[in-house]
Amino acid sequence: MINNLDQLKYKVNLICKSMVMPFPFPKIYIDENDSTQLNLLCIPCDLIKNNSRFINNNTDVLLNIIELKKQFSIKSLYIEMDFNVVSLISLPYELSFGKDYFYFIEKQDLFKKILWNKKDLEGGDIVREVIYFMQLFDPKQALKLIQYIMCNKIFENSIVKRIFDGYIEKLDAERKFYIFNNFRYVRDLVLHKRSLDSLNIELVS
Numbered sequence: 001m002i003n004n005l006d007q008l009k010y011k012v013n014l015i016c017k018s019m020v021m022p023f024p025f026p027k028i029y030i031d032e033n034d035s036t037q038l039n040l041l042c043i044p045c046d047l048i049k050n051n052s053r054f055i056n057n058n059t060d061v062l063l064n065i066i067e068l069k070k071q072f073s074i075k076s077l078y079i080e081m082d083f084n085v086v087s088l089i090s091l092p093y094e095l096s097f098g099k100d101y102f103y104f105i106e107k108q109d110l111f112k113k114i115l116w117n118k119k120d121l122e123g124g125d126i127v128r129e130v131i132y133f134m135q136l137f138d139p140k141q142a143l144k145l146i147q148y149i150m151c152n153k154i155f156e157n158s159i160v161k162r163i164f165d166g167y168i169e170k171l172d173a174e175r176k177f178y179i180f181n182n183f184r185y186v187r188d189l190v191l192h193k194r195s196l197d198s199l200n201i202e203l204v205s
Contacts, residue, residue, distance in 0.1 A: 009089045015064045019084035021056035026081040029185035037184035095195040175203035
């Protein structure tokens with residue numbers, strides 16, 4: 001396992017030097033199955049060559065990055081590119097919660113009471129009212145709120161997933177979430193309870 005993120009970034013940058021054209025979608029998430037998640041598009045490793053048009057023919061670059069991921073036993077890998085330079089690299093499975101991760105909600109007894117009071121509602125009503133409640137927070141805090149709900153088992157996981165999907169749809173309708181962010185990466189971080197502290201959510205104002 002690689003223990004130096006700078007070293008990993010250096011190695012990925014070496015691979016990317018050969019790029020002639022940038023990736024059309026510069027936020028690349030390679031999951032634990034070595035599938036490349038380009039926002040809503042999933043390309044399995046063995047089908048990358050058949051789908052080269054979606055990555056501007058950067059087939060060898062992507063396959064070499066996946067091989068590096070395997071070499072260092074990395075479960076999943078997230079990369080943000082600025083043409084052929086890595087601007088950000090992250091190992092999602094190593095992003096654990098810090099001590100005060102939920103402080104913004106823990107300090108507000110009223111907020112916690114509001115959430116628990118929705119527990120006996122019908123599923124659709126829970127989803128609708130929690131998404132409405134989430135408007136009180138900035139997007140990153142709203143996604144952390146979903147993790148707080150999961151960690152405290154306030155609602156069933158099936159309800160939590162509906163809350164997440166509904167909130168993202170609202171973000172996209174109002175602020176173009178899908179254009180600027182890798183949906184599957186964000187979804188995995190939130191629903192697998194990984195820290196969002198380093199997540200950069202881009203939205204139109």
